Amino acid sequence: MSAEAAPPQDRPVLLREDHGGIATLTLDRPQARNALSEALIDALAAELASIAADRAVRAVIVAAAPGPVFCAGHDLKEMTARRADPDRGRAYYADVLARCSAMMQAVVRLPQPVIAAVEGLASAAGCQLVAACDLAVAGDKASFCTPGVHIGLFCSTPMVALSRNVAPKHAMEMLLTGETVPAEHALRMGLVNRVVPRGQAMREARRLATLVASKSAATLKIGKEAFYRQREMGLAEAYDYAASVMVENMLARDAEEGIGAFIEKRPPRWRD
Structure with a gap:
């Protein structure tokens, strides 16, 4: 003060x-x-x-x-x-x-x-x-x-x-x-x-x-929002919500690119 x-x-x-x-x-x-x-x-x-x-x-x-x-x-x-x-x-x-x-x-x-x-x-x-x-x-x-x-x-x-x-x-x-x-x-x-x-x-x-x-901006946006939302939920609700978020995240272009880059042993090219 x-x-x-x-x-x-x-x-x-x-x-x-x-x-x-x-x-x-x-x-x-x-x-x-x-x-x-x-x-x-x-x-x-x-x-x-x-x-x-x-x-x-x-x-x-x-x-x-x-x-x-x-x-x-x-x-x-x-x-x-x-x-x-x-x-x-x-x-x-x-x-x-x-x-x-x-x-x-x-x-x-x-x-x-x-x-x-x-x-x-x-x-x-x-x-x-x-x-x-x-x-x-x-x-x-x-x-x-x-x-x-x-x-x-x-x-x-x-x-x-x-x-x-x-x-x-x-x-x-x-x-x-x-x-x-x-x-x-x-x-x-x-x-x-x-x-x-x-x-x-x-x-x-x-x-x-x-x-x-240096990370995918789209991925961090998803993760930050999910972090704060799940914290206010009960345990079972939080897991259900987090699983639904992860499904959508897996289907995102940056997740596809990042996983592909990891498998191919190359730097990812984020599209955000």
Whole structure:
């Protein structure tokens, strides 16, 4: 969570760079600890929608402007200002949280895999953003927390993504205590995939993104969607659903090409 001042209105709050089939989205509010302002939430939502329809993009990296904080969560100054509304901000808070939740779900529903590259602190909704990504790489000085309890505000929406990434008792400990978890502990918990020396998170995220981008985009789209859908099902239903997905996948052109290439001992030529 952040209570820092908002950036000048003419400065972009989100940067996008595309290279080699990888789109990098960089949170760019360093003077506000890269907090998720309304403008940043909307910018992320817009870029994710654009990327979803862009066949040239095969993987996505979410990073942040250099500094001690990856993302401090919601912009508390922006939110607190609406307590002066006639309804004490109820309608505004409902709208902002709904937009943020929709943006987090867009990360999960994006056809392309999304990798977080974390240097510094990922707090509250910033931790939620990391948890929403498919993969995460952290510098060894990165840290993670859901500190809402310190200010009387339980991190209920970050809880959704967090509890789907780590074991229940780990999630509850973070949520109930608000304590900060170092990168190595986040790795053991399953919140991140890799811990690398400080300053190397982006390099490792790009390596992973390049590896992912070399696969069939159509196959990864099928697999990512299936992964998240089956996780919400009972065991028998999940197996029935996964089997039906695999049948359709076996009939896809890229599966035919990939299996043929394996048998013929040659590199596959994906048609996506």
